Amino acid sequence: MTITVKKLTLEEYLAYDDGTDTKYELVDGELVEMPPESDRNNLISIYLLSQFLKFVPIQLIRHKDTELVVIGNRTHVRLPNLMILTQELLEVMALGRATITPDMPSPAMVVEVVSPGKVNEDRDYRYKRSEYAARGIQEYWIVDTGKSRITLLTLVDGLYEESVFQGTDMIRSATFAMLDLTVAQVLSAGQI
Template sequence: MTIAIAKTTKNAKPRVTFADYLTYSDGSDTKYELVDGELIAMSLGTGLHGETIDRVYKEINVEISRTAQPWIVRQGQIGVRCPRGIGLDTVRIPDVVVMEGNDWQALQEREAVIDFDLSAPLLVIEVISPSIKNIDYRAKRTEYAARDIPEYWIVDPLEAKVSVLINSDGWYDVTEFYGDELIISPTFPELKLTPRTIFSI
């Protein structure tokens, strides 16, 4: 697909609309996020990054099955549309997403982006990489709060900690967990998971 969008100034980048993003392909397997109207290629993570995502995903999946919740967990497959700036043209692809099963069914016949007509995810999780550390800690924190996502984890192998952010009146309150401390999650109150379990690779 070719995107033709007028530039307002000589140095301005063309803005990509949400509709364009949903159908965009450059012919490669590269995944893109849409950030304030700009396509941002997602870099390949390290082996540690991928292993950490996999461990978190498996633990959450087991807990959903154990508690028989009508939820779905997916890793790196689902976009989340977020308000940002002057437009509604930001889509993030979290490392792990927990969402309502009914909303997952609604995505079966359309692009895998949780748009504003669906409920916000119950939980999103980002695993830190050195190149995107500030984005996960700062930009995404603001975007996910604006999307009213009730719980956001930042899993940081660089500092061996898990930050659990709980949405309170449109902003996140954060608690950090280290070592053998049990991660306290309102979404998964019976979860028996520690940072040491996640990072003991």
């Protein structure tokens, strides 16, 4: 649900407080309410976090509450399911709000777990794809439980090259070559 009457600047968004725990993304100057994640999506992102902890220091991992400012026609602020920071970005963020602004280095990787529905698919497959590429994020994962696949996008010369993994395919990450994980393992983490 979009609630903004007046288009907000990034500064107005960062100062915005409606007195609730509601989370918002800023899209073209408008506040877009982000409903709570499904339990399945939460379990998948936590599972991936646990896998990355095997070779990434916990200080470099962010889960759900770190904002990422991207530039489109207007400023957008996204709340990815999972991010892996660089050491340089960690040092810049150390003293402030959990917001990665345009003047900061980009995260090394972003993971989004797709929620059902065309609006959510468009946001993760289309809009965030171009936003994250423009932001210079080297690797972007789209975990899609509805399509039973993981789309891994690797930044090459400013554009993403796409690899799609399904079933028992091993996920091949250019950024995290030591990863030993299949799509089935990731998707089954979200099942009860």
